[in-house]
Amino acid sequence: MTSESTPGRRPRVLVLFGGRSSEHSVSCVTAAGVLNAIDRSKYDVVPVGIAKNGQWALVSEDPSQWSLSSGTLPEVTASSESVAISSAAFPGAARGQELMVTAPDSMPRSLGGVDVVLPLLHGPFGEDGTIQGMLEMADIRYVGAGVLASAVGMDKHYMKVVFASAGLNVGPYAVFTNRQWEKDSEECLRRAADLDFPVFVKPARAGSSMGISRVDTPAGLRQAIEAARVFDPKVIVEAGIDGREIEVAVLQGRGTQEPRTSLPGEIAVQPGGRDWYDFEAKYVDGNAAQLSCPADLPPHVTDSVRDLAAQAFDAVGAEGLSRVDFFYTLAGELIINEINTMPGFTPISMYPQMWAKSGLTYTDLIDELIELALERRTGLR
Ligand SMILES: Nc1ncnc2c1ncn2[C@@H]1O[C@H](COP(=O)(O)OP(=O)(O)O)[C@@H](O)[C@H]1O
Ligand SMILES: [Mg+2]
Numbered sequence: 484m485t486s487e488s489t490p491g492r493r494p495r496v497l498v499l500f501g502g503r504s505s506e507h508s509v510s511c512v513t514a515a516g517v518l519n520a521i522d523r524s525k526y527d528v529v530p531v532g533i534a535k536n537g538q539w540a541l542v543s544e545d546p547s548q549w550s551l552s553s554g555t556l557p558e559v560t561a562s563s564e565s566v567a568i569s570s571a572a573f574p575g576a577a578r579g580q581e582l583m584v585t586a587p588d589s590m591p592r593s594l595g596g597v598d599v600v601l602p603l604l605h606g607p608f609g610e611d612g613t614i615q616g617m618l619e620m621a622d623i624r625y626v627g628a629g630v631l632a633s634a635v636g637m638d639k640h641y642m643k644v645v646f647a648s649a650g651l652n653v654g655p656y657a658v659f660t661n662r663q664w665e666k667d668s669e670e671c672l673r674r675a676a677d678l679d680f681p682v683f684v685k686p687a688r689a690g691s692s693m694g695i696s697r698v699d700t701p702a703g704l705r706q707a708i709e710a711a712r713v714f715d716p717k718v719i720v721e722a723g724i725d726g727r728e729i730e731v732a733v734l735q736g737r738g739t740q741e742p743r744t745s746l747p748g749e750i751a752v753q754p755g756g757r758d759w760y761d762f763e764a765k766y767v768d769g770n771a772a773q774l775s776c777p778a779d780l781p782p783h784v785t786d787s788v789r790d791l792a793a794q795a796f797d798a799v800g801a802e803g804l805s806r807v808d809f810f811y812t813l814a815g816e817l818i819i820n821e822i823n824t825m826p827g828f829t830p831i832s833m834y835p836q837m838w839a840k841s842g843l844t845y846t847d848l849i850d851e852l853i854e855l856a857l858e859r860r861t862g863l864r
Contacts (some may be wrong), residue, residue, distance in 0.1 A: 494598040494855070494857060497568075497582065500549075501532040501559035501799040504606030505693050505714065509766065509827070511557035513603045515549035516829040520846045526853065527584065529597065531566050532559030533604070541584065541594075563587075568597065568621045582622045599856050600625040601849075605830060606690045607715075610825040611637035619861070625802035626856040629822035629864065633798045636824035637688045639719045642799065649798035651819050652808075654724050655679070656808050658687065661716035664708070671708070676701040681723040683759075684708055687713035690823070692762045697723065723795045724818055726810035727751070728760065729778050731792035732826075732837040734804045734848075735855050742796045744789040745837040748800060749778035765827075774833055776840040780811070788817055802859070803852055806834045 489531035498515035498521070501507055504848045514530065521528055532542035540562040543549075549557045569581040582594040595622045602614055602625055612634035618625045628636060635641050647653050655678055659671040675682065684707035686694040692782045694714035696707040704720070752760050769820035780788070792807035799805075799822060806826035809820045826834040835845045843851065 493525060494853070495527040495529060495596060496521070496853060497600045498528055498529070498530045498596045499533065499600055500603040501534060502604040502606070502609040503533065503535060503537050504604070504609055504611075505689065506605035506691050507535055508556035508558060509691060510548040510604050510609070511559065513605075513828045513832075515551075515557070516548040516835075516845070517548040517601070517603060517849060518544060518549070520830065521849050522846055525850065529594070531582075533609075534559045534561040536561055537608070538562070540564065541566055566594075568600075568618075568623060581619050583611065593629055597623065599623070599853060601853065601856075602627060602825070605741060605825055605827075607637065607688055610690070610823075611688060622861050624856050624859065624861060626852045628799075628801045628805065629693075631798045632802065633824050634798055635820045636801065636805065637690075638717075639685055639821060640687050640717065642822060645798050646748075646795060646819050649794060650815060651795060651798065654818050654820075655722040657720045659708070659718050661712075663714070664716075664718070668705070668708075672701070672704050675704050675708075675720040678720060678722040683721045683723055684711050685719050685721065686711045686713075687717040687719050688713045691765060693763065698758055724810040724812065725822075726776075726812035726816075726818065728820075729780070729811045729817075730833055730837070731789055731807050731809075732834045732841070733792050733796040733801070733807060734843075734851065735796075735801075735803050736860070737855070742793045742801075745841040746777035747780060747785055747788050748774060748776035748837045748840075749832050750774055750833070753851070762777045773835065776833075776837050783845050784811065784817070791817055791819065795819055799824075802864075803855055804834065806837075 500510045502510055530542050530544050532540050538561045546575050564584050564586045567583050569583055583591045585591045612630040613631045615633050635645055643653045657674045658834050664671050681697050681699045684698055694711045698704055698707045708718050728750040730748050734743045736742055750760055752764055795807045796805050806823045808820040830845050838848050
């Protein structure tokens with residue numbers, strides 16, 4: 484049973500945000516942008532928030548409730564009623580999977596069907612294939628990458644394995660699993676110290692620069708690894724790459740068409756104080772980093788980086804959208820840093836900005852992503 488939409492009826496879109504990861508509030512701010520911009524003449528919108536404890540709840544449709552303007556970080560709070568998607572559509576149902584509301588000691592009630600889910604979730608339990616797997620089980624369409632691509636794109640270790648095997652240029656790195664670290668941390672430290680310093684120590688599966696530190700000498704490694712382990716028991720240490728940070732927005736092609744790529748953008752962190760794109764520079768200090776698009780690059784580099792971004796998208800088997808981030812070194816090399824299958828998606832984030840500069844507005848981008856999701860089949864693709 485699939486959730487074909489009935490002709491003449493607006494598709495019902497479940498906008499899903501918040502979530503269990505440390506990027507909960509970032510996701511809420513994204514939802515504010517999307518709830519503001521989504522074309523309501525085309526889509527019925529149902530906002531559903533995931534509280535930090537994992538509970539799904541019906542939440543306010545008012546974008547201002549989720550924006551940063553209130554001065555405090557927005558957050559979805561748990562409620563006495565839970566929302567869930569039924570695991571299978573009723574035989575012969577005209578609409579898609581039912582959205583159910585349950586509360587202790589009362590009968591579940593239906594909020595009607597949902598045609599497509601727009602997951603605006605970042606980080607573990609949102610961008611890593613777990614929600615995607617849940618939606619696959621329910622046979623419901625959703626925007627963005629599937630289970631495998633999401634999981635690979637979340638894991639800075641496995642994404643490098645996949646990129647390298649697809650012939651993309653990745654920088655030197657070392658990985659420690661929880662078992663390796665607990666068994667012999669000295670040996671892990673020796674492996675990390677073999678890399679050229681400075682190094683970047685990162686939780687393998689986090690985002691928004693959380694838990695990441697730049698370490699200039701081997702003496703700082705242990706503390707940085709412990710800080711990364713607060714977010715993830717698996718840690719990756721990467722040799723620092725001296726280069727400009729260049730990003731490309733990728734959008735799945737329609738039907739059998741190739742992935743579409745935006746003009747490349749550049750993130751320039753202001754010299755002095757911070758010298759890399761940390762959490763503060765991303766979200767707190769508005770002057771710390773300058774985002775520009777199109778990046779000032781020789782035309783052949785623009786062409787190469789767009790081509791490599793499309794290759795990276797295909798290498799992990801991404802769908803819908805991804806932002807692919809590179810370092811462009813003085814020697815003229817393009818080294819891939821990462822793919823983000825659910826990149827920052829507020830109206831002022833790089834991904835929508837790069838599309839805006841490439842001729843696709845935020846509202847049209849949301850529309851295109853939903854259309855792509857409605858067009859694709861459920862199950863194995
Ligand atoms: N190997 C590296 N060399 C130089 N800078 C790096 C390296 N890795 C990360 N950085 C800096 O740290 C930032 C965040 O790292 P990134 O791997 O992109 O994590 P996140 O997934 O949290 O965005 C990058 O945008 C860049 O400024
Ligand atoms: Mg990044």
